[in-house]
Amino acid sequence: MTTSFTRAPGADRAIPEAALTGSLRDFRAPAGTDLLGRVEGFFGWQDQRRRHNLWPYAKSTATAPKTHCSAKSDSGQELSGVNFASQDYLSLSSHPAVKEAAIAAVHEYGVHSAGSAALLGNTRHSLKLEKAISDFVHGREVVLYPTGWSAGFAAVQGIVRPSDHVVMDVLAHSCLQEGARAATQNIHFHGHLNVDGLARRLQRIRANDTENGILVVTESLFSMHSDTPNIGAMRAVCDEYNAKLLVDCAHDFGCIGENGLGHLGLQNMVDKADVIIGSFSKTFASNGGFIAVKSRAVAEYMKYYSATQTFSNALSPVQAAVVLASLEIIRSEEGKARRRKLMDNILYMRAEMTRAGLEALGDPSAIVPVRVGAEGLARIASRELASLGAIANLVEYPAVPQGGARFRVQVMADHSREDVDMLVRLMQQAMRTADLEYRSYREADGANNVLAQQWELASNAA
Numbered sequence: 342m343t344t345s346f347t348r349a350p351g352a353d354r355a356i357p358e359a360a361l362t363g364s365l366r367d368f369r370a371p372a373g374t375d376l377l378g379r380v381e382g383f384f385g386w387q388d389q390r391r392r393h394n395l396w397p398y399a400k401s402t403a404t405a406p407k408t409h410c411s412a413k414s415d416s417g418q419e420l421s422g423v424n425f426a427s428q429d430y431l432s433l434s435s436h437p438a439v440k441e442a443a444i445a446a447v448h449e450y451g452v453h454s455a456g457s458a459a460l461l462g463n464t465r466h467s468l469k470l471e472k473a474i475s476d477f478v479h480g481r482e483v484v485l486y487p488t489g490w491s492a493g494f495a496a497v498q499g500i501v502r503p504s505d506h507v508v509m510d511v512l513a514h515s516c517l518q519e520g521a522r523a524a525t526q527n528i529h530f531h532g533h534l535n536v537d538g539l540a541r542r543l544q545r546i547r548a549n550d551t552e553n554g555i556l557v558v559t560e561s562l563f564s565m566h567s568d569t570p571n572i573g574a575m576r577a578v579c580d581e582y583n584a585k586l587l588v589d590c591a592h593d594f595g596c597i598g599e600n601g602l603g604h605l606g607l608q609n610m611v612d613k614a615d616v617i618i619g620s621f622s623k624t625f626a627s628n629g630g631f632i633a634v635k636s637r638a639v640a641e642y643m644k645y646y647s648a649t650q651t652f653s654n655a656l657s658p659v660q661a662a663v664v665l666a667s668l669e670i671i672r673s674e675e676g677k678a679r680r681r682k683l684m685d686n687i688l689y690m691r692a693e694m695t696r697a698g699l700e701a702l703g704d705p706s707a708i709v710p711v712r713v714g715a716e717g718l719a720r721i722a723s724r725e726l727a728s729l730g731a732i733a734n735l736v737e738y739p740a741v742p743q744g745g746a747r748f749r750v751q752v753m754a755d756h757s758r759e760d761v762d763m764l765v766r767l768m769q770q771a772m773r774t775a776d777l778e779y780r781s782y783r784e785a786d787g788a789n790n791v792l793a794q795q796w797e798l799a800s801n802a803a
């Protein structure tokens with residue numbers, strides 16, 4: 342496929358400092374009585390970035406999210422090229438059997454479940470899916486949710502009550518943090534992957550409170566850093582302090598490990614976590630998620646006391662059929678072959694990034710975070726990468742630490758080595774061009790400007 346990029350008409354090259362600095366965090370808590378008017382500041386900042394092609398978010402695909410695709414940026418530029426920005430780790434979203442399953446479900450049911458699972462929203466497909474996921478996770482009780490986010494939120498909000506405690510990794514996903522906020526004010530964060538820090542917090546809580554519950558919350562694969570906790574060590578600490586352990590396995594469930602059980606499987610912890618959360622949106626080609634617990638009592642409780650289950654429309658029959666068909670592949674020999682191909686691509690990409698002088702962060706997973714550093718530099722690099730014909734998502738503060746902006750490259754089983762080679766080459770080129778341009782802005786503004794401080798922060802973070 343040819344690569345192309347159309348620069349927005351009238352976009353000038355001189356970038357104002359505001360478009361290279363600041364972050365979403367600056368606008369998180371606008372003050373004043375005008376609830377709606379006070380968000381204008383965000384739009385002003387965002388629009389400066391958008392006008393200079395430095396707003397890499399809210400892109401839309403114009404073709405299927407395959408290894409090569411066409412897309413549009415938020416400012417209407419057409420992008421096309423090799424695609425490392427879609428979440429479809431085993432490339433199942435365009436698999437013929439999965440598409441067939443969707444079509445058959447449409448013919449049988451139409452397109453809508455037309456109700457909450459608590460009322461008349463379940464279908465033959467969703468009931469079958471519950472059983473199939475249950476079988477995959479060693480016979481646990483499974484509750485389905487409309488999205489992975491709502492499953493994560495629900496698991497914490499549905500279980501924890503105001504006098505209980507939630508202890509979570511400081512990088513836990515937004516759904517888990519919001520679920521905790523909805524449930525209690527007793528939220529304690531420990532350092533990322535730091536089991537000693539977790540133990541210290543549990544010890545402190547139990548020294549003052551032996552009456553209430555503690556839910557320890559983590560992820561099997563942290564998607565911004567591509568790293569994994571020692572789940573066995575966390576389990577041991579939880580047992581010592583009478584706490585329950587919740588593991589969100591959104592990004593590795595189905596796609597990592599010989600049998601696709603992710604790091605829970607690799608660490609032999611599928612049966613040891615008290616609550617498992619999964620998402621279908623990364624590997625199972627559909628919106629949706631689930632909670633898997635060890636008793637029917639807890640599953641039934643979640644159906645009526647976790648808000649996003651009881652008061653939200655159930656998975657559609659099409660979504661349930663798609664996830665079922667995907668799961669069937671994931672558990673087959675073909676699934677194993679796809680996981681091997683995915684891991685082969687991941688390892689090859691990480692090695693090639695290093696060979697090209699780029700830094701792949703974390704551990705091997707379908708997400709390869711490639712360090713850029715300063716936010717302004719990263720915004721220019723992202724613009725350049727798109728213009729060269731490669732699509733990859735940029736993540737920056739506050740999703741990752743300040744000065745730690747990175748490309749969050751998402752690999753698929755269907756990518757070829759040539760696709761990987763192309764991304765690495767274009768990323769190297771984009772970084773070089775961005776470095777020159779960013780340097781010129783930094784130097785033009787004198788020694789003590791905001792960009793110099795930003796650069797310094799990023800250098801220290803490296």
Ligand SMILES: Cc1ncc(COP(=O)(O)O)c(C=O)c1O
Nearest residue numbers: 488489490493514589591620622
């Ligand atoms: C750890 C974690 N949990 C939950 C979600 C939300 O899943 P979904 O996009 O399926 O709603 C994500 C998505 O990025 C995630 O990373």
